[in-house]
Amino acid sequence: MKEMNAAMLAACLLLGAHVGANAGANAVAKAGAATKSLDDQFRAIYTQEWKWRQSQRLEDAEDDTSGIRATLPKIDAPTQLARQRYWEETLRRLDAIDEKRLSAPERINYAVYRAQIAALLDNQRFREYEKPLNADSAFWSNLTYEARKTFRTAAEYRAYVAQLNDVPRYFNDEMANMRAGLARGFTPPKVTLQGRDGSLVAVADAKPEDTAFFKPFKDMPATIPAAEQASLREAALAAIRTAVIPAHAALLKFMREQYVPGATDNLAAQRLPDGKAYYQSKIVEFTTTNLTADEIHNIGLAEMAKIRAEMAQVMKDVKFDGDLPAFLHFLRTDPRFYAKTPEELLMRAAWIAKKFDGKAEQYFGRLPRSRFAIIPVPPEQAPYYTSGRGGPGVYLVNTYNLPARALYSLPALTLHESAPGHAFQMPVALEQKGRPAFRNAYISAYGEGWALYSERLGTEMGIYETPYEVFGMLSYQAWRASRLVVDTGIHAKGWTREQAQRYLMENTALSRHEVETEVDRYISWPGQALSYYLGEMAIIDARRQAEAALGAKFDIRAFHDTVLELGSVPLPVLKARIERFIAEGGKGPY
Template identity: 80%
Template sequence: MLTTCAALATPAVPAAPATPGVQGGDARLRAIYTSEWQWRLQQRLENEEDDTNGIRADLPKVDEATQQARRAHWEGVLKQLDGVAEDTLSADERINYAVYRAQVSALAANVRFREYEKPLNADSSFWFNMTYEARKPFRTKQDYVNYVAQLNDVPRYFNEQVANMRAGLARGFTPPKVTLAGRDATIAGVAGAKPADTPFYLPFKEMPATIPAAEQASLRAAALKAIADRVIPAHAALLKFMRDDYVPRATPTLAAESLPDGKAYYQSKIVEYTTTQLSADEIHRIGLAEMAKIRAEMADVMKQVNFTGGLPAFLQFLRTDPRFYAKTPEELLMRAAWVAKKFDGNAERYFGRLPRSRFAIIPVPPDQAPYYTSGRGGPGVYLVNTYDLPSRALYSLPALTLHESAPGHAFQMPVAMEQAGRPPFRNAYISAYGEGWALYSERLGTEMGIYDTPYEVFGMLSYQAWRASRLVVDTGIHAKGWTREQALRYLMDNTALSQHEVATEVDRYISWPGQALSYYLGQMAIVEARRKAEAALGEKFDIRAFHDTVLELGSVPLPVLKARIDRFIREGGKGPYG
């Protein structure tokens, strides 16, 4: 996935009230979330840029005083929500209440634990995230004028981020030092570049013909000046801070529980990313049990291909045999496209509603690729990492493609966003739901006939083991004292991931506590809901109606999903579109 905006756990949505008269409760709730959302947009906390609003002229304020003011605002909103009785709400607004309360709770908790003092991890960072702005569509002259204003605002924004990082450094609240090695490369790439060669100049290389040539030239000159005078010096100062101060003094320990107020902090991340109240110990046990089941499935595949050695030997065979690896980046991209089109040919049998939005398949930018995951998808795009081809197994590519493109992230997100009449906060991403659906999509590929060979089935199982092992590894690192070497060895022993992928993934888990837990627990919730519906509905069960019902919800906490499928069953398996 491309974005992460998770929500805290929420109680299951109650059954619909037997009596009408809910309009008052609905109106009160709508007033609360509408007001807060408008405030959130003013705070520049959400990406509301679209065909109407265009590119904003400012970067968000991130200084400590602003952060604490936001916390006070959200805690005030939670008190307002305490005054809204759920039994006074209509069915749709009860779902909105559950999603919204969880979302605001997560936002307040993140400020309470001062997450803003740690605006980076092994996977992403505030400075690199800025480059995504340059890859958005620019349509009008005002978009360009506003973007130049953003470029001129970079030093202020970077200075506030660095001040927060210094505060985190002073109290031992940083990503573990081992996960920061080499992550300054994207800063150095800008600090040492010519203005026109930076990602920030991309929008000015091709400008709309509707903008007169003279104005285009003026805007390009303004952009080059802003990049040269503001953006590049800000990156140079950030690079010096990272190399001289931040990385050398970053915390050497790995566990989130070793950070200030660590046990409560890690539990807050578990709640945020899984939308459950499970403990670290419970999740660890679930992971071990699921890994045992997947290992048994792996053994069955090994029998199908007549492999006589044990699992370690089979994994070594998969990691080293040239037949399983692309020779060129283009071959990898074309194979990904082939899998995506195989899905298209079978989609109507499994989904009643398809998204209008299409997606492109493009390589991960080269300056980020060495530290990036194998792929990532979202609305309009499926990023495929073509760096270090011997680590990008073709037998895993079908599972990766289903997860990141369709019916995974690049399919699920647009379906949700294309729903009419839904409040905009519902477009926020809840990891347990979104990643759970994407992982479910990998399993669905076996039903859809996507996997052509036993090796590709094993690739899917390896990906299942990868996500189940996260339950073990994440809790092992952050609550049970695991070392980085233990985590690396566990993934190497239980998945077919390459050594490079294992290293980048483990560093991601170390620096981003809790996020890795969302995938498998989310998939388990969807699988459980489907089995319950199949058992209850029998011949009335329609897989298209079930999938449409799950996707129509958009990102929701897992208890909300469970309640919606219970309603799906009560209504006789009727999908949301009839």
């Protein structure tokens, strides 16, 4: 009987185990199905919204390989309100999803996408479209970027001619939005708009064939028959003559007679309509954090003190007999530190970029396929443009006012704007496969943080050959750390323009011209300047955490590849990814 009971007990245990296993398997299957269902629900939201965004001409369509549009975007007030309503509904649908139940890849996508939609919606709610310009750039100057694209077919040229004929409608809608902003005191500060109409004058007073808009037609592909080339050139000249130039002339008149005279005299974003909430929304957008203006201001002051100590060490290394203001004056005035010709500046930039190429494989496992050109900033933009700017395929170097373009700062600038900065990081992200298209949108805290980190990385890579170039890098670090102080000082603490300029002059080696243009940029573009240093701090902190945890296992190439593989993400997403990188033993993503 005991044997019978034992056998029965064994059978029952075996049956129970089988049932339990089935139940466990069923539970896992159900959980997996639920995750898949939720993933599908989330994908449906972003797929639908992205397709709609493309239809709004807010993003490049996936099937538009040329990127040449026959029309410019719709930007009138009813369209803007409709966009706000659409993103409100999108955000409502997103918040109904339990993100913790998404699969690991979709949790990253969710964090990126929700932050993106929230920023887009805030811009609509605060009617940012009623202020479509700042001291650095404007909607009309951005149009010239289209003319720099590569045109290959007659269809692309015809689409561009159609776009040129759409300029009057587009400008009229922009001016209507600007009038609405003017009426409620929502404009860039008047002082930052002085002289910014120069790029309008360059078109309004030009011959059609001398404008940037005609450039694609000067050297057309031989695959287009000569007769068709002549016809396209004639159509382009007519469009520039009858549409583009008159539109620029009308906008120039509006700027001089109405907009600039009526623009606000206030500098602070917090003095704009609903200003405190508006400035905080800019902080969230550009830093992807919930830090307050006071917290950021104090971070900036603390970081500036650290950088000043590093600067003092360089002064000792070069045996300079004097204080920091005297050293800064020496750097700003000694001819040895400045190029004599624009060509010299461009060639020095190219030489630095090639020095990076010689070191790249030691620090990166994956290099982008995309290359970049080094070209001067267009002359009509150069007087008020930043010292350089980079992105996929291009590194723009400002050759205007050479005594303001220090050669000792050029290595840091080149690393930031070309490689491994923007012209390197962006293509790496764009070349990733299997990611939703919205992941290619630029997040300033990540992108600018990486570019600033690239400047610091130059010390390890041996890019800086003299103590003066090291000081140039430190000056650029101080420039970005001081932005935390200056941006919040202007927009939240009542700083004057002169006070902000003085702070930069006393704490960086920037020329007075650069200081003046940069401060005007910060005044007219609230929050954007905060992204750089806070982003760099996040990357440096993540690296230190990884080095401490992994010890001898830490591989700098794997770390960099992991950071770059993410593409632009909010800083909390970067932090979480590096924590996983550590947990996985420091393995790279490839």
